[in-house]
Amino acid sequence: MVNSIKMVDLNGQYLKIKGDIDQAIQEVINASAFINGKAVESFSTELADYLNVKYVVPCANGTDALQIAYQSLGLKPGDEVIMPTFNYVASAEAAALLGLKPVFVDVWDDLFTLNENLIIQRITPATKAIVAVHLFGQSANMEAIIEIATRFGLKVIEDNAQSLGSTYTFSNWKTQMTGTMGDINIHSFFPTKNLGCFGDGGAISTNNKELAQRASMISRHGQGQKYAYEMIGCNSRLDTIQAAILRVKLRYMDSYIRKRIEAGSYYTQLLKDNSQITTPISGKSTKHTYNQYVIKIANRDLVKENLVHSAIPTMIYYPSPLHLQKAYAYLGYREGDFPVAEKLCTEVLALPIHTELTHEEQDYIIRSVIHSIDSL
Numbered sequence: 001m002v003n004s005i006k007m008v009d010l011n012g013q014y015l016k017i018k019g020d021i022d023q024a025i026q027e028v029i030n031a032s033a034f035i036n037g038k039a040v041e042s043f044s045t046e047l048a049d050y051l052n053v054k055y056v057v058p059c060a061n062g063t064d065a066l067q068i069a070y071q072s073l074g075l076k077p078g079d080e081v082i083m084p085t086f087n088y089v090a091s092a093e094a095a096a097l098l099g100l101k102p103v104f105v106d107v108w109d110d111l112f113t114l115n116e117n118l119i120i121q122r123i124t125p126a127t128k129a130i131v132a133v134h135l136f137g138q139s140a141n142m143e144a145i146i147e148i149a150t151r152f153g154l155k156v157i158e159d160n161a162q163s164l165g166s167t168y169t170f171s172n173w174k175t176q177m178t179g180t181m182g183d184i185n186i187h188s189f190f191p192t193k194n195l196g197c198f199g200d201g202g203a204i205s206t207n208n209k210e211l212a213q214r215a216s217m218i219s220r221h222g223q224g225q226k227y228a229y230e231m232i233g234c235n236s237r238l239d240t241i242q243a244a245i246l247r248v249k250l251r252y253m254d255s256y257i258r259k260r261i262e263a264g265s266y267y268t269q270l271l272k273d274n275s276q277i278t279t280p281i282s283g284k285s286t287k288h289t290y291n292q293y294v295i296k297i298a299n300r301d302l303v304k305e306n307l308v309h310s311a312i313p314t315m316i317y318y319p320s321p322l323h324l325q326k327a328y329a330y331l332g333y334r335e336g337d338f339p340v341a342e343k344l345c346t347e348v349l350a351l352p353i354h355t356e357l358t359h360e361e362q363d364y365i366i367r368s369v370i371h372s373i374d375s376l
């Protein structure tokens with residue numbers, strides 16, 4: 001009855017739009033402008049329209065986008081950048097590579113995003129920016145973060161890698177897409193993100209013309225006129241085939257987002273009477289787009305192991321907070337520094353979620369999760 005359940009179903013999603021995608025790829029091959037082909041600029045314009053933001057600068061991946069964003073802001077070695085410790089590694093890594101100092105902050109136990117109440121105590125004279133990470137498809141509390149940044153003269157970078165298509169509503173009822181509220185913001189088109197290409201891809205978005213120009217220049221070796229290098233840059237391009245694929249998929253974005261929200265809501269409905277499983281919470285100001293559907297349970301590792309026997313894949317995002325990773329030990333953090341993140345890392349379990357998931361599959365997944373908890 002249930003086919004093999006997948007964590008994500010990229011092939012199923014592709015097959016539904018195969019004609020359009022294949023044609024778009026073929027057109028790029030026919031023109032053979034594999035770098036800086038027409039689709040790259042078209043996609044940037046279309047993404048800017050989708051986001052309702054003035055400038056989009058495409059680049060090779062979300063990690064590069066973070067590095068380019070830091071450089072565009074003119075951050076210098078020794079500058080401190082505040083970011084959540086319960087997070088993917090990219091924001092810390094890109095900072096460290098530039099000689100910036102990642103400064104970690106704990107997260108909310110129920111929302112998984114940056115706990116804004118803990119930011120101010122981490123601000124020093126060297127602090128220059130806050131990375132607001134929109135985790136699992138849900139916006140961080142942008143109103144509070146922007147307010148703190150304004151008060152202390154800091155820049156805000158939204159890491160929207162996991163949350164394209166999400167929104168945040170301010171207390172004056174103004175609603176904005178995530179990735180349009182910070183000074184400069186980043187996106188990833190890694191295949192499993194809300195808008196995924198068929199390889200690596202990323203982008204920077206901003207309403208600030210000067211930052212957009214700097215980002216664009218940095219992504220092209222810091223080049224102004226041809227062979228005139230005005231600043232130290234890098235080589236970070238979205239290739240034309242990926243842009244062509246993204247143009248097609250962006251047209252289906254509303255239906256993809258609707259499907260993710262529907263699947264997430266259905267999981268929550270199935271689990272609402274279960275006292276052993278904590279379902280993810282959608283904040284009152286956020287539209288959660290469920291790039292990941294992450295539950296919290298006791299005995300997480302045993303449950304995960306049990307689910308393997310029911311052929312249900314699950315993932316752990318994240319098994320360890322950044323402040324306890326070996327690569328970042330030089331920053332001097334210790335176990336116990338960020339208790340919420342540390343506890344979350346023992347409890348979180350991401351269930352399969354994607355645009356092709358059926359209710360039948362979700363029923364089976366939840367029955368198996370509950371059975372596996374009961375059998376412990």
Ligand SMILES: *Cc1c(COP(=O)(O)O)cnc(C)c1O
Nearest residue numbers: 061062063088090161162188190
């Ligand atoms: C995926 C991801 C990135 C990096 O994106 P890549 O395109 O894989 O480099 C950055 N931040 C977060 C939160 C992510 O999930």
